Amino acid sequence: MSLPHAILTALLEKPSSGLELTRRFDKSIAYFWSATHQQIYRELGRLEAEGLIRALPSEQPARGQKREYEVLPAGRDELARWTAASQDPKPLRDVTLLRLRAAAVVGTAGLETDLRRHRELHARQLAKYLEIEQRDFPPGKDGPQDRLRHLVLRAGIDLETFWTQWLDHALSEFAHLPDTDGTGRPGAGED
């Protein structure tokens, strides 16, 4: 139940149409929450039905017509409630780690190339975040809102740094690993 709250947050920051929201998600919110335009339109419909947002009065509903939405007081209340409510952190779910565990059984053939590619993607993402940081959070800009948003961006930066380094480490392990088919020691102990 997070997408509606991501949308409420984005709409509070600035009233927008569906496509504008999609672009803002891609550009600025995607580093902690991504969404496609289909998801966003579906959710905008629900939020409007629930009375948490409304289309700006001037627009009449029509298919190819732009519709801008703004958050109603009930929507702001709901977002505040959700933000403060206790929520358990979700367990990690990472495909790359699963692939490595699988490689321990069926062999590492072919994996290294893709991990090297991932390493570059993470490094590029990191560079992009650092650019954003320089542009949006210069030394002077440190009001309460700036500090919180900077904190969020910092998490993104540090996570990309983490993955870049971890992949470097993993790749260096690969370097002095026999390129086995994994059957060297079958039923070895796990857990």
Added chain:
Amino acid sequence: MSLPHAILTALLEKPSSGLELTRRFDKSIAYFWSATHQQIYRELGRLEAEGLIRALPSEQPARGQKREYEVLPAGRDELARWTAASQDPKPLRDVTLLRLRAAAVVGTAGLETDLRRHRELHARQLAKYLEIEQRDFPPGKDGPQDRLRHLVLRAGIDLETFWTQWLDHALSEFAHLPDTDGTGRPGAGED
């Protein structure tokens, strides 16, 4: 499409029944891929229908009856193919970061308590992983399979360390932040 491959990996490590798989997921695979028993049974059915695994011959299908599965050659091939295939890393999607971004708009009231709780949960998880590391990866144990599995566990350990520290940092920011309702500077610039 990762759950079937997680199951294939687990079954190659040791043929098991659905409930045994569920327990092994909880105990040992959950730090990079979690699943409920309903998901596992559904997926076991599909994998069997596709001819990637089979129930051990002795068992006849019956509702409350234990059914052990093992991986067929086609299943091993599929797992090897999947492991080596190129896959894009999934973008980050983290509720806590979203909550912080929302708090920049609607205020931080109530958030701190839950973040403190998260910090403790991550610290506890970290302690658990470190225990596993000591038990399962003593200095001598460093064959190819051990190195790969250790690498995976290391990612879990380092990520929990990361989140513990990040939350400490976030909480220290909270300490000298006015407990606003977020409306101090409404339409401030984002992206």
Added chain:
DNA sequence: CTAGGCATGTAACGTGTTACATGATTTG
């Protein structure tokens, strides 16, 4: 023989993903 735990499932729903469809607006 019954109560509790073991083991396997069904059903319903929410969210995310992919492919495609349609109307409006601008530009050459």
Added chain:
DNA sequence: CAAATCATGTAACACGTTACATGCCTAG
């Protein structure tokens, strides 16, 4: 006015989550 682009939307499906249902097996 044709083509490209903007903008909104439908449909079908895959996956994950929650609640519940059913059959077996063993201890007391």
